[in-house]
Amino acid sequence: MSNETNAAYRLEGLQLKNDWVVGKRISTGAEAGGSGGFFSLSYHVSNGKLDAFLKAFDIVKALNQAMHSGVNLAVALQQQTQAFNFETSLHDICAGAKMKRVVKILDHGEAIVPPRENEQINQIPYMIMELADGGDVRAYLGRTQLIDIALKLNYLKDVASGLLQLHNASVAHQDLKPSNVMVFGNIMAKVGDLGRASSQNIASLHDNARIAGDRNYAPPEQLYQHELVDWMDRRMRCDLYQFASVITFIFFGTTINLELQQRLPKNIYPKLWGGDHDSYLNALPFLMQAFDQAVGHWKTLCPDWLQIDLLDIIKQCGTPDYTQRGSRKTLKHTVPSLGLDRFVSDFDRLALKASIEARKTQQIQGAVK
Numbered sequence: 001m002s003n004e005t006n007a008a009y010r011l012e013g014l015q016l017k018n019d020w021v022v023g024k025r026i027s028t029g030a031e032a033g034g035s036g037g038f039f040s041l042s043y044h045v046s047n048g049k050l051d052a053f054l055k056a057f058d059i060v061k062a063l064n065q066a067m068h069s070g071v072n073l074a075v076a077l078q079q080q081t082q083a084f085n086f087e088t089s090l091h092d093i094c095a096g097a098k099m100k101r102v103v104k105i106l107d108h109g110e111a112i113v114p115p116r117e118n119e120q121i122n123q124i125p126y127m128i129m130e131l132a133d134g135g136d137v138r139a140y141l142g143r144t145q146l147i148d149i150a151l152k153l154n155y156l157k158d159v160a161s162g163l164l165q166l167h168n169a170s171v172a173h174q175d176l177k178p179s180n181v182m183v184f185g186n187i188m189a190k191v192g193d194l195g196r197a198s199s200q201n202i203a204s205l206h207d208n209a210r211i212a213g214d215r216n217y218a219p220p221e222q223l224y225q226h227e228l229v230d231w232m233d234r235r236m237r238c239d240l241y242q243f244a245s246v247i248t249f250i251f252f253g254t255t256i257n258l259e260l261q262q263r264l265p266k267n268i269y270p271k272l273w274g275g276d277h278d279s280y281l282n283a284l285p286f287l288m289q290a291f292d293q294a295v296g297h298w299k300t301l302c303p304d305w306l307q308i309d310l311l312d313i314i315k316q317c318g319t320p321d322y323t324q325r326g327s328r329k330t331l332k333h334t335v336p337s338l339g340l341d342r343f344v345s346d347f348d349r350l351a352l353k354a355s356i357e358a359r360k361t362q363q364i365q366g367a368v369k
Contacts, residue, residue, distance in 0.1 A: 007113035101162035103192035134183030150354035157347035162191030172235035175213030224280035244318025263290035287320035
């Protein structure tokens with residue numbers, strides 16, 4: 001089916017409830033050269049006072065994929081309705097808990113698109129969310145090469161805060177990556193897109209999926225299809241691994257999985273990487289060796305004053321050994337926790353340290369002049 005016969009592509013110019021008017025479509029996910037997308041399209045919207053971001057659910061695409069997969073169309077339609085209701089429910093939870101570092105939903109409903117001949121679906125569910133004026137962190141860093149270290153550390157503090165807020169509400173993001181870290185006012189970041197999240201309290205379509213989010217950011221235990229039952233192991237530790245890749249992307253322009261792929265013997269590759277190795281436990285020593293080599297390389301790219309602290313956070317959050325993923329101090333507690341609050345404090349402290357180092361550099365440069 002062409003885009004022209006899919007109503008989700010024709011929202012531009014529509015007047016929605018509460019005075020929202022749909023603007024131009026925004027390229028996101030794979031369409032923008034990235035990954036993801038998951039049956040949704042994005043638009044600018046405005047109500048005359050506020051500019052925002054609209055996420056439209058692409059039901060036609062979802063149904064087409066379901067048909068090709070042999071899923072009953074009535075079941076597939078019910079699943080898409082469930083997915084929409086699940087995500088709006090999560091945003092309601094976020095709003096109720098006043099999560100300041102998670103992108104806020106402003107409105108939601110159904111857009112009625114004038115149908116074309118033989119077009120059966122013209123009611124498009126949508127959500128309207130805060131518009132990140134700085135774009136996602138990936139695009140922002142690409143535009144701003146001279147972004148200072150203190151600002152990067154503050155963004156990472158915000159992301160850790162967002163994850164902590166979600167985890168405190170028994171929600172795991174599951175799809176954290178640079179394109180889902182949104183920049184506001186060039187000074188603050190928020191975690192966005194809960195479309196692949198999981199909740200301990202609300203059932204979702206992807207609760208049973210081995211990999212709920214983007215496979216490019218999936219932790220090794222998921223890539224090797226290692227079965228986990230415990231919520232913290234299966235979901236929350238996944239978030240930490242993905243967070244570590246956000247750190248390495250912001251500072252080194254790469255992800256942990258890319259670095260592991262470059263260093264891992266091909267015969268240890270999981271099937272999703274084109275290999276045939278299927279044992280996470282057997283692959284773990286090789287994964288740890290590749291990870292340690294990557295950390296050693298990153299050390300050469302870090303300022304001396306930042307090396308130990310930043311790399312230590314990466315090692316705690318991004319280790320391929322999921323049993324050791326989290327703050328070393330809190331994992332030893334009688335009731336273990338991942339210690340995201342400690343990482344928030346660490347990044348806050350490092351951001352202050354970066355500001356001091358920047359002033360020192362300015363003073364030295366001024367003295368030389």
